[in-house]
Amino acid sequence: MHKEAAIREPLILGHKTYHDITEDVCRPIEDKAPRMWYILFVSALIIGLYGVGCILYLLGTGVGVWGLNKTIGWAWDITNFVWWVGIGHAGTLISAVLLLFRQKWRMAINRSAEAMTIFAVFMAGMFPLIHMGRLWLGYWVLPLPNHFGSLWVNFNSPLLWDVFAISTYLSVGLVFWYIGLIPDFATIRDRAKKPVSKRMYSILAFGWSGRAKHWNRFEVISLVLAGLATPLVFSVHSIVSFDFATSVIPGWHTTIFPPYFVAGAVFSGFAMVQTLMLVMRKAMGLEAYIHTKHVEYMNIVIMVTGSIVGTAYITELFISWYSGVEYEAYAFLNRATGPYWWAYAAMMTCNVVSPQLMWFRKLRRSLIFTFVISIVVNIGMWFERYVIIVTSIHRDYLPSSWSMHYPSHIDIGVYLGTIGLFFVFFLLFARYFPVLALNELKTILKSSGESYKNGDAETHPKPKPMAGGSNKLVEEATSVAEVVEKARKTTSSDTSQQAMELMAALGAGSADNKDDLKAISGVGPKFEDTLNEIGIFSYEQVSKMTKKEYDILDGITGKFPGRAERDDWAGQAKELMNTNNQ
Amino acid sequence: MADRVIYAMYDDEEILKDGAKELVAKGVKVEEVFSPFPIHGIDPIIGVEETRLGIFAFIYGLIGLTLATYGMWFFMISDWPMNIGGKPSGSYLDNMLAFIPITFEFTVLCAAHGMAITYLIANRTLPGMKASNPDPRTTDDKFVMELRTSQNTQFSEDELEAMVKSTGIIELEQKDI
Numbered sequence: 168m169h170k171e172a173a174i175r176e177p178l179i180l181g182h183k184t185y186h187d188i189t190e191d192v193c194r195p196i197e198d199k200a201p202r203m204w205y206i207l208f209v210s211a212l213i214i215g216l217y218g219v220g221c222i223l224y225l226l227g228t229g230v231g232v233w234g235l236n237k238t239i240g241w242a243w244d245i246t247n248f249v250w251w252v253g254i255g256h257a258g259t260l261i262s263a264v265l266l267l268f269r270q271k272w273r274m275a276i277n278r279s280a281e282a283m284t285i286f287a288v289f290m291a292g293m294f295p296l297i298h299m300g301r302l303w304l305g306y307w308v309l310p311l312p313n314h315f316g317s318l319w320v321n322f323n324s325p326l327l328w329d330v331f332a333i334s335t336y337l338s339v340g341l342v343f344w345y346i347g348l349i350p351d352f353a354t355i356r357d358r359a360k361k362p363v364s365k366r367m368y369s370i371l372a373f374g375w376s377g378r379a380k381h382w383n384r385f386e387v388i389s390l391v392l393a394g395l396a397t398p399l400v401f402s403v404h405s406i407v408s409f410d411f412a413t414s415v416i417p418g419w420h421t422t423i424f425p426p427y428f429v430a431g432a433v434f435s436g437f438a439m440v441q442t443l444m445l446v447m448r449k450a451m452g453l454e455a456y457i458h459t460k461h462v463e464y465m466n467i468v469i470m471v472t473g474s475i476v477g478t479a480y481i482t483e484l485f486i487s488w489y490s491g492v493e494y495e496a497y498a499f500l501n502r503a504t505g506p507y508w509w510a511y512a513a514m515m516t517c518n519v520v521s522p523q524l525m526w527f528r529k530l531r532r533s534l535i536f537t538f539v540i541s542i543v544v545n546i547g548m549w550f551e552r553y554v555i556i557v558t559s560i561h562r563d564y565l566p567s568s569w570s571m572h573y574p575s576h577i578d579i580g581v582y583l584g585t586i587g588l589f590f591v592f593f594l595l596f597a598r599y600f601p602v603l604a605l606n607e608l609k610t611i612l613k614s615s616g617e618s619y620k621n622g623d624a625e626t627h628p629k630p631k632p633m634a635g636g637s638n639k640l641v642e643e644a645t646s647v648a649e650v651v652e653k654a655r656k657t658t659s660s661d662t663s664q665q666a667m668e669l670m671a672a673l674g675a676g677s678a679d680n681k682d683d684l685k686a687i688s689g690v691g692p693k694f695e696d697t698l699n700e701i702g703i704f705s706y707e708q709v710s711k712m713t714k715k716e717y718d719i720l721d722g723i724t725g726k727f728p729g730r731a732e733r734d735d736w737a738g739q740a741k742e743l744m745n746t747n748n749q
Numbered sequence: 750m751a752d753r754v755i756y757a758m759y760d761d762e763e764i765l766k767d768g769a770k771e772l773v774a775k776g777v778k779v780e781e782v783f784s785p786f787p788i789h790g791i792d793p794i795i796g797v798e799e800t801r802l803g804i805f806a807f808i809y810g811l812i813g814l815t816l817a818t819y820g821m822w823f824f825m826i827s828d829w830p831m832n833i834g835g836k837p838s839g840s841y842l843d844n845m846l847a848f849i850p851i852t853f854e855f856t857v858l859c860a861a862h863g864m865a866i867t868y869l870i871a872n873r874t875l876p877g878m879k880a881s882n883p884d885p886r887t888t889d890d891k892f893v894m895e896l897r898t899s900q901n902t903q904f905s906e907d908e909l910e911a912m913v914k915s916t917g918i919i920e921l922e923q924k925d926i
Contacts, residue, residue, distance in 0.1 A: 185890030305789065310824055319824040323831065328850040335854040337863040346865060349874060352887070354785065357885035374878025377887055381872045382787035384800045388868045391806045395857050406850050430883065606888075623857045 177617035178272055180455040185609050187688065188456075192605040193355055195451045197364075200598055203450065211590035214376055218584005221577050222297055230300045232577045238570040239561055239638065243578040244294050245410075246552040247585065251291035252333065252437070253428075253548060254380040256400060257436025258284025259340050263396035266389065271611045272464050275456045278351075278604045279447060279596070280440045281344040286592040287439070288337045290585040295329070297581070325409035332406040336399055343392045349375045350385070411555065418498035418559030421486070427479035431548060434472035434518070437465050438544035445538045447597060456603055460534050466531035469544065471521025473570040476551075480519060494564070502558045503743075506571060510554050517547020669701065669719045673708040682706045686743055689734035694743055709740035752899040753906060756883045757913045758920040759892045768916030769794045769894060775912060776903065781895040783887040791822075802871070803894045806864040815851025817852040883922070891919075 183191075225232050235242055258281035298307050308330045310320050320327050352372035359365035405425035412424040441462065448457040487499040502511050521543050525531040562569045596602070613619050621721070668695035681704045684695040701723065703709060712720070717732045759765040766788060769779050779795040782788065794797070810910070822841045824829060830838035838844070869875055887893050894913075901909055913921065 189785075189889045301753055310820065317829040319829055321831070322821050322825050322851060323833075323844075323847040325850075328854070331851045331854040331858075335858040339857065342861060342865045346868070350786075353880065353882075354888040356880065357882070357888045370876055372880065373874035373876055374880050375872075375874050375888075376880050376882040377785060378881075379782040379784070379785045379788070379795060379797050380800075381874070382784065383792050383797055384802055384872060385867055386787050387800050387802045388864060391803050391864060392861055395806075395861050398853070399857050402850065402853060406854075409850070453778065535821075609786045609890075 173620060175615075176460045177620050178456075178460065178615035179612055180273065180458055180617045182618035182689070183455065183616055185611060185612065188603075188605050188612065189354055189358070190688075191453065191455070192351075192549065192601050192603045192608075193358055195597075196355060196601065197358070197360075198601060201450070204594065204598060208591065208594045211587045211594060214217045214583055214587025216584075216587070216646070217593045218581055218587055221580035221584055222293075222548065223296060225577055225581065226300075226302055229744045230298065232575060234573050234575040234578050236570050236572075238563055238568045239572045241560065242553075242557050243574050243582060244298050246293035246549065246556050247582050248291050248298075249407055249428075249552045249556075250549050251294070251585065252404065253432035253435045253552075254439045254545075255284040255287035255291060255336075255340075255436065256404060256429075256432035257440045258282070258287075259336070259343070259396050259400045260433055260436065261613075262343065263393040263400065266393040267397055271615055272461055274604050274607045274611060275453075275461055276440060276444060276465075277497050277607075278347065278600075279602050280436075281340065281347075282596045282600070282602075283439060283593065284436070284445060285337065285340055285344060286589050286596075287436075288333065288340065289592070290589050294331055295333075317385070325413050327408065329410060330658065332403045336403045339392070339396055339399060339703065343389075343396055346385070346388060346392070347604055347607070348600065349373050350606045351604065353377065354605060355409070355601060393696075397736075401429050404429045416559050417492070417494040418502070418555065421483060423479055423482055427476065427483075430472045430475035431518075431551060434469060434476055434522070435545055435548035437469050437472070438541040438548070441465055441469070441537055441541035442545065443593065445534055445541070447602065450600065451597065452602060453603065456608065459534070462534060463532050466525045466537055466540075469540075470522045470525035470531070473518060473525075473544070477519035477522070480515070485644065497562075498559055501562055502554060505558065505562070505594075507554065507558045507561070510550050510558070514547055514550040514554050517543050518551060565627065613711050624746045669703075669716055669723070672716050672719075673703060673711050682743070684709065687734075687736050687739045689731065689736060694724075705743045706740040710737050710744060712737045712740075752897055752926050754780035754924050754926050755893045755896040755898070755909065755913060756922040756924070757896070757916070757918045758884065758886075758922075759894070759917065760890065760919050762786075762791075762892050764917045765892045765894060766791055766794065768913075768918070771916055772896075772912060777896065777909065777912060778900040779894055780897050780900060783882045783884075783893040783895070785888050785890060785892075788892070800871075800908040801876060802864060805867050806860045809863030809867075810856050812863070816859070817848075817855035821848045821851065859893065883924075 179188075233242070236514045258277070261273050261280045262277035265277075297300055299305055308320060308327065309324075339602055349372055352368050353375035356365060356368035358370055398642065405428065407616075408424035408428035411419035414420060444457055444465075445462070448454050478523050484499055484503075487495045490496070501507075521540050524540070525534075557572050561571060581651075681699070683704070684690050684698055684706075685692060687706075687709065690698070698704075712731070714732060717736075720731060755779075757768075759768065762784060765782065765784075769782070769791065773794055773796075782791055782795060791797070818841075825844060826838065826841050841848075855902070880893060882888060882895055883895065884891065896909065896913065898906055899907065904912070910921070910923075
């Protein structure tokens, strides 16, 4: 088993068992969706549908409905495209690059980060498609035999490289994500009670059974796909940056673009992950899995990539002067001091200054601060693309054609619409998919779980020989039960006195109106039997327990000292009583 | 002789691993292990061989590389040489720099998808397939070891059962197949 230094912060807080992980991840899927989910879903859907309406209007009317003019032929469309592709960089980076580096903290966030990536790339891919104007001819970007004779797409063009890069990234990301999902779908399938959901998850799980050979292949395919996806992540945004870097427009024609775009993409991607995760962990009760340490790790990535981006901005400025090309120099001077100075200032503050605050441990471990910064970074990264794209072309070589860009309401509608659609997809994902890679998390429970690190949890109980005969056997607990049983008979025993005392405090119960004590987290089938032996059968009895009774119970069983109190069995039992009464 | 299958359930992967080690040392053949997550180190114990998926991925990658190279040579050099400012188009090698991004992307595309498809087919996990885990809890927190009497003919059924029971199992189930 993988060993981890004791001083490393645990990745899974509290006392969790394998079953608890399953429970925690599956419960939001199996329970009814909270009202807030419906509110968010409907609002996102309305915004998304408005965006779809704008797109349909655009397709019916023409690209002229955008606020473009003959000088500024590329503005919000490509800005949004690059912004979304950038956001779509964190997921694969987290799941692939961090897998290669064996970073275990990725396991709590990779699933939803990858989902975010896929949905973000969907949104990104939409922009070039609608940009074509005639969407129904979109297949012309592929090198297909056609009736025009030997007419092929231009393989020298970075726009075609983009087609290949984005579609490879999307499809490989999707496959990587789904292969990880299959075992988790199987877990949900095997728990599902309702026939419809059982059927749905059976289809989604592809008949996964968790055989040793399958897990062997699973590990290899995860590793190889991670190996393939890692250069892919870096190539995609490099290729996106080629759209600009291979042109001869001052401000775009820079060799620093590929690394700088990749760093910026990771920067904005992690910011979006933070925004989503901070809300999700709270809403779905996953604080034990995604906690301050994870947030801190991500903030460190934001700080590093933000610093790379900041360095790139300054390098660009320096080189524009050092190159001695006056057009180049003017492009940058105009960015900072021209009519778009406010966009440049917004980009500089959001992307250069804000990540530097993460040097302070207090700040990067503050959840509220992180949430604010994550939104600031996303705004800043949108402005970065806007600045690069619009300010570089709004004043071209001919002063008579200098112009400004004003977005039309269709520009704004399409952009907001993609945000709406993105959240529609993400909310559906959060509702119906396992948001944590639950089976992967189980592999790190023993090495990085808090209760395993501090020795609270029982580890590797010594196998006990089993009495022959019966097929279903309760191990371990039998010995405890026997002790209690014996104690009952011989009243002089210490344990029995304790048991009596306990029963006096809790009131007698009977096996006739027995509750399912296993529903209390922390009570397993074995422990339930032990409780029954003592005479505790109902939630009502458990709900009366206080510190004193817990101690007596610990004294009798001698197992998991302090566990009952920590898990608040009495409180849990009260809740269970209430739900039963309803 | 009718084949009987014994399912031994454990609630900890370490116990299962120790148990499997013990059984295998006694000459028992462990047919299969079902677990909710990969148990590291179980494969050599129960004799699961290292998968060849990685080799397959490499081959698919090579196919992708070849296809991309051939395709771009055909489209851009042979079938329709580009006329860029009247300059000679030249050979594939002269133009290759511009082809690297797509060659790379297509190689990755073929390797990843080829591997994924091979993986699903090799596992017999395809949409609509039926699950074959003996107990629904094996995808949650239980671990099941499967033994077959037909593969352990040197032991009697009772012997086998006794051996399995001494490994710290929590449940035992038998089934005729």
